[in-house]
Amino acid sequence: MIQRCLKNRMRERPTIQQVMGLLEEARAEVEDGEYDVNKLSLAQLLQSRNLNIQQQGIQIDQQIRQKDGENHALREQNEATKEQNEALKEQNDVQKAQIASLEEQVQALRAEKTPITSQKTTPTPKQVVSGASPFSS
Numbered sequence: 001m002i003q004r005c006l007k008n009r010m011r012e013r014p015t016i017q018q019v020m021g022l023l024e025e026a027r028a029e030v031e032d033g034e035y036d037v038n039k040l041s042l043a044q045l046l047q048s049r050n051l052n053i054q055q056q057g058i059q060i061d062q063q064i065r066q067k068d069g070e071n072h073a074l075r076e077q078n079e080a081t082k083e084q085n086e087a088l089k090e091q092n093d094v095q096k097a098q099i100a101s102l103e104e105q106v107q108a109l110r111a112e113k114t115p116i117t118s119q120k121t122t123p124t125p126k127q128v129v130s131g132a133s134p135f136s137s
Contacts, residue, residue, distance in 0.1 A: 019046040 026043035 016050070019043075019050055022046055 022043045023046070
Protein backbone atom coordinates (compact mmCIF):
# COMPACT_ATOMS: atom_id res chain seq x y z
CA MET A 1 0.00 0.00 0.00
CA ILE A 2 2.82 2.39 0.81
CA GLN A 3 4.46 1.79 -2.55
CA ARG A 4 1.12 2.33 -4.29
CA CYS A 5 0.58 5.61 -2.40
CA LEU A 6 4.05 6.77 -3.37
CA LYS A 7 3.51 5.84 -7.01
CA ASN A 8 0.17 7.61 -7.13
CA ARG A 9 1.74 10.56 -5.30
CA MET A 10 -1.14 10.73 -2.90
CA ARG A 11 -3.85 10.78 -5.54
CA GLU A 12 -5.79 8.42 -3.35
CA ARG A 13 -7.05 9.99 -0.17
CA PRO A 14 -6.11 7.68 2.71
CA THR A 15 -8.55 7.22 5.55
CA ILE A 16 -7.72 8.45 9.01
CA GLN A 17 -7.25 4.85 10.13
CA GLN A 18 -4.68 4.33 7.36
CA VAL A 19 -2.83 7.50 8.34
CA MET A 20 -2.80 6.52 11.99
CA GLY A 21 -1.60 3.01 11.09
CA LEU A 22 1.26 4.37 9.00
CA LEU A 23 2.23 6.77 11.76
CA GLU A 24 2.30 3.97 14.32
CA GLU A 25 4.40 1.80 11.98
CA ALA A 26 6.83 4.66 11.37
CA ARG A 27 7.11 5.46 15.09
CA ALA A 28 7.76 1.83 15.93
CA GLU A 29 10.44 1.57 13.27
CA VAL A 30 12.08 4.82 14.39
CA GLU A 31 12.14 3.58 17.98
CA ASP A 32 13.74 0.30 16.85
CA GLY A 33 16.27 2.22 14.81
CA GLU A 34 15.25 0.38 11.65
CA TYR A 35 13.00 2.55 9.58
CA ASP A 36 12.14 2.93 5.94
CA VAL A 37 12.78 6.49 4.79
CA ASN A 38 9.91 6.24 2.32
CA LYS A 39 7.52 5.08 5.01
CA LEU A 40 8.61 7.82 7.35
CA SER A 41 8.35 10.57 4.75
CA LEU A 42 4.96 9.25 3.65
CA ALA A 43 3.78 9.22 7.26
CA GLN A 44 5.05 12.77 7.74
CA LEU A 45 3.33 13.84 4.52
CA LEU A 46 0.08 12.23 5.63
CA GLN A 47 0.37 13.82 9.05
CA SER A 48 1.02 17.20 7.46
CA ARG A 49 -1.99 16.74 5.20
CA ASN A 50 -4.09 15.68 8.14
CA LEU A 51 -3.05 18.82 10.05
CA ASN A 52 -3.87 20.98 7.04
CA ILE A 53 -7.27 19.35 6.78
CA GLN A 54 -7.86 19.92 10.50
CA GLN A 55 -6.84 23.57 10.20
CA GLN A 56 -9.14 24.01 7.22
CA GLY A 57 -11.91 22.37 9.21
CA ILE A 58 -11.32 24.76 12.10
CA GLN A 59 -11.37 27.74 9.74
CA ILE A 60 -14.57 26.49 8.14
CA ASP A 61 -16.15 26.00 11.58
CA GLN A 62 -15.17 29.57 12.52
CA GLN A 63 -16.64 30.90 9.29
CA ILE A 64 -19.83 28.93 9.88
CA ARG A 65 -20.11 30.32 13.43
CA GLN A 66 -19.52 33.84 12.11
CA LYS A 67 -22.14 33.41 9.39
CA ASP A 68 -24.56 31.93 11.93
CA GLY A 69 -24.05 35.01 14.10
CA GLU A 70 -24.60 37.30 11.13
CA ASN A 71 -27.71 35.35 10.11
CA HIS A 72 -29.05 35.54 13.66
CA ALA A 73 -28.52 39.31 13.74
CA LEU A 74 -30.21 39.64 10.34
CA ARG A 75 -33.16 37.53 11.52
CA GLU A 76 -33.58 39.78 14.57
CA GLN A 77 -33.33 42.88 12.39
CA ASN A 78 -35.86 41.38 9.97
CA GLU A 79 -38.26 40.64 12.83
CA ALA A 80 -37.92 44.20 14.14
CA THR A 81 -38.56 45.56 10.64
CA LYS A 82 -41.67 43.36 10.33
CA GLU A 83 -42.97 44.71 13.64
CA GLN A 84 -42.30 48.28 12.50
CA ASN A 85 -44.09 47.61 9.21
CA GLU A 86 -47.07 46.16 11.07
CA ALA A 87 -47.23 49.22 13.35
CA LEU A 88 -47.02 51.53 10.32
CA LYS A 89 -49.82 49.60 8.60
CA GLU A 90 -52.01 49.98 11.68
CA GLN A 91 -51.20 53.69 11.86
CA ASN A 92 -51.97 54.00 8.14
CA ASP A 93 -55.35 52.28 8.64
CA VAL A 94 -56.19 54.66 11.50
CA GLN A 95 -55.25 57.66 9.38
CA LYS A 96 -57.35 56.36 6.46
CA ALA A 97 -60.33 56.01 8.80
CA GLN A 98 -59.75 59.56 10.09
CA ILE A 99 -59.57 60.88 6.52
CA ALA A 100 -62.79 59.07 5.60
CA SER A 101 -64.51 60.52 8.68
CA LEU A 102 -63.30 64.02 7.82
CA GLU A 103 -64.50 63.63 4.24
CA GLU A 104 -67.94 62.60 5.52
CA GLN A 105 -68.01 65.64 7.80
CA VAL A 106 -67.06 67.91 4.88
CA GLN A 107 -69.82 66.39 2.74
CA ALA A 108 -72.34 66.85 5.55
CA LEU A 109 -71.30 70.48 6.03
CA ARG A 110 -71.56 71.10 2.30
CA ALA A 111 -75.03 69.58 2.25
CA GLU A 112 -76.18 71.76 5.17
CA LYS A 113 -74.77 74.94 3.72
CA THR A 114 -77.13 76.43 1.15
CA PRO A 115 -76.03 79.27 -1.06
CA ILE A 116 -77.37 82.78 -0.23
CA THR A 117 -78.92 83.17 -3.67
CA SER A 118 -81.17 80.19 -3.14
CA GLN A 119 -82.49 81.62 0.13
CA LYS A 120 -84.74 84.21 -1.52
CA THR A 121 -87.38 85.35 0.84
CA THR A 122 -90.48 86.89 -0.56
CA PRO A 123 -91.62 89.87 1.38
CA THR A 124 -94.98 89.43 2.96
CA PRO A 125 -97.54 91.97 1.76
CA LYS A 126 -98.69 94.51 4.28
CA GLN A 127 -101.90 93.47 5.71
CA VAL A 128 -104.67 95.89 5.11
CA VAL A 129 -106.80 96.49 8.15
CA SER A 130 -110.38 96.30 7.11
CA GLY A 131 -112.24 99.51 7.31
CA ALA A 132 -109.18 101.62 7.63
CA SER A 133 -108.14 103.87 4.89
CA PRO A 134 -104.56 104.30 4.07
CA PHE A 135 -105.17 108.03 3.99
CA SER A 136 -106.90 108.31 7.29
CA SER A 137 -105.16 109.71 10.17
